[in-house]
Amino acid sequence: MLQHVRVGTRASALALTQTGHVVDALAVLGRGDLTLETVHVRTEGDRLTGSLQSLGGTGVFVAALRDALLDGRCDVAVHSLKDLPTGEADGLVLGAVPPREDPADALCARDGLTLDLLPPGARVGTGSPRRAAQLLAARPDLDVVDIRGNVDTRLGRVAGSAAGPGDLDAVVLARAGLARLGRLDAVTEAFGPDVMSPAPGQGALAVEVRAGLDPEEPLARALRALDHRPTHLAVLAERALLGRLEAGCAAPIGATACLADDGRTLLLDAVIVRPDGGATLRRALTATLGSDSAADARALGARLADLLLDAGAADLAALGAAR
Numbered sequence: 266m267l268q269h270v271r272v273g274t275r276a277s278a279l280a281l282t283q284t285g286h287v288v289d290a291l292a293v294l295g296r297g298d299l300t301l302e303t304v305h306v307r308t309e310g311d312r313l314t315g316s317l318q319s320l321g322g323t324g325v326f327v328a329a330l331r332d333a334l335l336d337g338r339c340d341v342a343v344h345s346l347k348d349l350p351t352g353e354a355d356g357l358v359l360g361a362v363p364p365r366e367d368p369a370d371a372l373c374a375r376d377g378l379t380l381d382l383l384p385p386g387a388r389v390g391t392g393s394p395r396r397a398a399q400l401l402a403a404r405p406d407l408d409v410v411d412i413r414g415n416v417d418t419r420l421g422r423v424a425g426s427a428a429g430p431g432d433l434d435a436v437v438l439a440r441a442g443l444a445r446l447g448r449l450d451a452v453t454e455a456f457g458p459d460v461m462s463p464a465p466g467q468g469a470l471a472v473e474v475r476a477g478l479d480p481e482e483p484l485a486r487a488l489r490a491l492d493h494r495p496t497h498l499a500v501l502a503e504r505a506l507l508g509r510l511e512a513g514c515a516a517p518i519g520a521t522a523c524l525a526d527d528g529r530t531l532l533l534d535a536v537i538v539r540p541d542g543g544a545t546l547r548r549a550l551t552a553t554l555g556s557d558s559a560a561d562a563r564a565l566g567a568r569l570a571d572l573l574l575d576a577g578a579a580d581l582a583a584l585g586a587a588r
């Protein structure tokens with residue numbers, strides 16, 4: 266059976282490379298039973314230029330792709346997993362989570378500078394309250410500047426970059442995005458999770474499809490082969506934590522989960538940082554996964570969220586409204 270599949274994507278350079286990886290992988294895993302076509306979908310997030318927060322978070326990047334899936338304009342949508350809202354989308358399912366890139370955040374500074382070596386009061390750009398809070402926790406003297414735009418635009422604002430004069434000393438970006446774009450040369454420091462805990466889902470992709478695929482159709486088979494169990498379980502735990510904190514992706518919450526080599530021990534580490542960086546709450550938990558490993562991964566995220574809330578997370582990060 267030959268199946269034709271249209272893969273929807275945003276038209277940004279990052280989205281196109283990410284979709285390209287998924288299309289290539291599906292072509293190989295489809296063993297000649299799949300033909301693939303890429304369909305560009307324009308999203309609100311690409312059209313508008315206000316700050317991310319004023320747009321209502323990164324969900325704006327996802328909604329148009331989901332509409333295209335539901336309307337049948339495409340059959341597969343590729344998202345950055347961290348941009349997916351935690352709530353379920355009616356009629357859609359997470360078809361596969363491919364192997365994750367390194368989830369670290371990366372400093373891209375002028376003159377090869379690292380966080381410790383930036384001069385007092387240095388201007389560091391990020392549109393993410395999570396990154397801003399953790400930058401300030403490590404370096405309260407920094408001047409954190411709210412920026413947005415695609416990866417090239419942000420890198421272009423760093424002084425000394427080829428793109429122009431630059432008004433910033435550094436920006437913070439996801440290392441994974443830079444890796445996919447072939448721009449790791451811009452990274453001057455990759456942060457460990459102790460300095461900057463990544464966003465839930467950072468570095469991972471989500472391959473979303475309409476619910477109810479026939480498990481025997483070539484697309485369904487290829488998606489099962491594309492899915493990477495350690496990444497999938499890790500992001501389920503991270504997103505369950507985020508969902509329970511009901512904070513949305515713009516809140517200062519970092520989390521990373523990791524499946525141990527035994528394949529059944531899942532470790533989840535999370536931090537909540539006061540937006541001004543003045544206080545940090547960090548907790549970690551492990552779970553031994555049973556026969557329903559997805560449910561156990563989600564339960565781990567929920568348990569860690571409760572632990573953080575019991576420890577005062579809501580007050581710390583002004584999440585009061587979410588309780």
Ligand SMILES: NCc1[nH]cc(CCC(=O)O)c1CC(=O)O
Nearest residue numbers: 323345438439441442467468469
């Ligand atoms: N919010 C935008 C966004 N969504 C995913 C990535 C990077 C790739 C990833 O995290 O998988 C980025 C850019 C960034 O945060 O630097």
